[in-house]
Amino acid sequence: MSKAKRVCVIGAGPSGMSVLYHFNKLKEQGKEIPEITCFDKQSDWGGLWKYSWETGIDQFGEPVHGSMYRGLWSNGPKEALEYPDYTFEDHFKKAIPSFPPREVLFDYLKGRWTKGDLRHWVRFNHVVRQVTYNDDTDDFSVVVKSLAEDKDLPVQKFDYLIVASGHFSVPSVPSFPGIEEFPGRVMHSHDFRNAYQFQGQTLLVVGSSYSAEDIALQNLKYGAKKIICSYKTRPMGFKWPPEITERPLLTRIEGKTVHFKDGTTADVDAIILCTGYYFHFPFLEERLRLKAKNILYPAGMYKNVLWTEAGNNKFFYIGMQDQYYTYTMFDAQAKWTVNCITGELKLPDKEAMRKDIEKWIAKMNELKDCHDDINFQTEYLVDIAKNANYGYDLDTAQQFHDWEHHKHEDILTYRDRSHASKFTGTQSPIHHSTFMKALDDSMATFLNTKA
Ligand code: FAD
Ligand code: NA0
Secondary structure (H helix, E strand, O other): OOOOOEEEEEOOOHHHHHHHHHHHHHHHOOOOOOEEEEEOOOOOOOHHHOOOOOOOEOOOOOEOOOOOOOOOEOOOOHHHOOEOOEOHHHHHOOOOOOOOEHHHHHHHHHHHHOOOOOHHHEEOOEEEEEEEEEOOOOEEEEEEEEOOOOEEOOOEEEOEEEEOOOOOOOEOOOOOOOHHHOOOEEEEHHHOOOOHHHOOOEEEEEOOOHHHHHHHHHHHHOOOOEEEEEEOOOOOOOOOOOOEEEEEOEEEEEOOEEEEOOOOEEEOOEEEEOOOEOOOOOOEOHHHOOOOOOOOOOOOEEOOOEEOOOOOOOEEEOOOOOOOOOHHHHHHHHHHHHHHHHOOOOOOOHHHHHHHHHHHHHHHOOOOOHHHHHHHHHHHHHHHHHHOOOOOOOOOHHHHHHHHHHHHHOOOOHHHOOOEOOOOOOEOOOOOOOOOOOOOOOHHHHOOOOO
């Protein structure tokens, strides 16, 4: 492989950093690697895990990427996202409970990223504005703005393009009749940062997926009086405590009064729209742009990674599906992508790729419930990891199935349960405080290292 090959990675969150990690591994093995440049519009690595108090527009006039809130704890067991070559015990030097708060997970990620020399590849405060594929020269032209300098850089050329810019940052915001006159606060979950402001209030949470579920719990934990969750398709169906109830979709709002499809009404103080996110890639030319919903296998991507619509086999997306698996799935996708670029992995012809995509999409369309979903994503992950010679078995389906059962047994306590690490065999210790009582969720308190 010629050293002159140039690779552009967009995004230094868990997905983009996994790409850098695997290129660095090859470098450490003495292998020749391409020239790599990673651009991130934020001032540091971490993607969504780099917590930002900001909402709306940042200091440079860019839309704020962050969607995480202060009191967020992992919603899945850490044993289902653990890197096999860098376990939680490797990082923390001891076993820790299964559901760490945000700061603890971010610390773990940073530990793996600082094991190698990855940071020098990232240009922070650089937003990618435009990517076009040049048919005549078989490469990409990339326009990047240096935010700190308020300057567009000269057009840069790359041979390969990897989009790892996430898909949980551009809110999908429905409207409801009367919402304009609602006297209280209306926000999307993208802008939710902490629950203290809703203490003593009655809230309407719209949506029935992870954000709705967890933002309802957060608000209960931090002292909201009552939370009504309103669903479009189906209720979440957990055994909620009496303060949280579920109702069908709202039809209109009159003053503070919300009317629901079942004819009931409720007076609420604030509305939080947990209505999901758009796949939004305004910086990509049309034929490179993935247009998808938050599903397990969006169309057009071989192995859920290689964008086949452009026909050049040089354009990749990492982490663009709905996610049970996260860090380990991004890591396998990253290694697969790196292997494609170095030539270690040979791609089949266009027709074979099309058939493979169709096979996965047909399977996805048969899925009936969350357990089917978990098995589907496990099968996909095992497949891509094998194809990438990943070297570890990443199947943690059992942890996910147990976790789903725990949630349906008691949504308030599933985070107090213990899971076993696939890679160390260690059963995690039970945390010193239960999730609903642990108001101080700093890393020092969680790890019990506070002086
Ligand atoms: P991101 O983390 O979104 O990172 C993308 C990066 O791309 C960002 O740094 C951004 O600045 C950069 N970028 C975007 N556009 C541009 C551009 N044009 N130019 C330059 N840079 C750009 N997963 C879990 O495993 N456990 C959890 O508990 C969990 N909680 C979550 C809670 C919330 C509220 C949300 C929204 C997601 C949560 N997730 C969780 C899932 C999350 O998607 C992944 O953990 C992970 O952050 C995805 O990584 P990523 O690198 O693909 O994307
Ligand atoms: P998310 O919940 O933000 O999780 C993202 C939801 O929006 C669906 O319930 C959908 O209902 C609903 N919705 C869409 N349009 C609507 C409308 N017009 N009226 C009413 N409801 C509407 O988004 P999605 O895409 O899962 O659901 C959209 C990610 O964030 C997840 O990957 C999750 O893992 C992560 N997350 C993690 C945590 C923690 O770890 C917390 C929050 C989020 P319907 O009926 O169309 O299905 C703690």
